[in-house]
Amino acid sequence: xxxxLKDQVKQYAVTNGTQVAQKRKLANSGLDKLLDKAFISDEIxxxxxxxxxxxxxxxxxxxYEKDEVLIVGDSLTSDIQGGVxxxxxTCWYNPKGLVNTSGLKPDYEIRNLKELLPIL
Numbered sequence: 001x002x003x004x005l006k007d008q009v010k011q012y013a014v015t016n017g018t019q020v021a022q023k024r025k026l027a028n029s030g031l032d033k034l035l036d037k038a039f040i041s042d043e044i045x046x047x048x049x050x051x052x053x054x055x056x057x058x059x060x061x062x063x064y065e066k067d068e069v070l071i072v073g074d075s076l077t078s079d080i081q082g083g084v085x086x087x088x089x090t091c092w093y094n095p096k097g098l099v100n101t102s103g104l105k106p107d108y109e110i111r112n113l114k115e116l117l118p119i120l
Contacts, residue, residue: 013038049082076102
């Protein structure tokens with residue numbers, strides 16, 4: 001999820017996968033009702049962490065300063081690397097407390113989504 005922190009919080013899902021599978025997951029979790037929009041790689045034609053994926057997002061929502069956008073994700077290779085590629089803040093959602101051996105350094109690391117509130 002990317003959070004636009006400019007004037008108010010806006011929530012976008014940015015996800016790799018097929019439209020059918022990802023829309024079903026969002027609906028089943030209830031997240032679809034909380035999101036302003038979902039960006040799915042199958043629709044965009046490019047997967048995270050490629051910068052083209054994020055350029056498609058920016059084309060839809062506009063560009064913001066690095067400190068106004070945060071990507072929260074559980075994948076170091078697609079979410080965190082994607083955020084780094086896009087030049088935005090990153091937050092690794094790591095509920096299992098895995099050791100980061102990737103060499104990537106997220107701006108934040110959380111184990112519980114409630115930990116996002118102080119970050120925002």
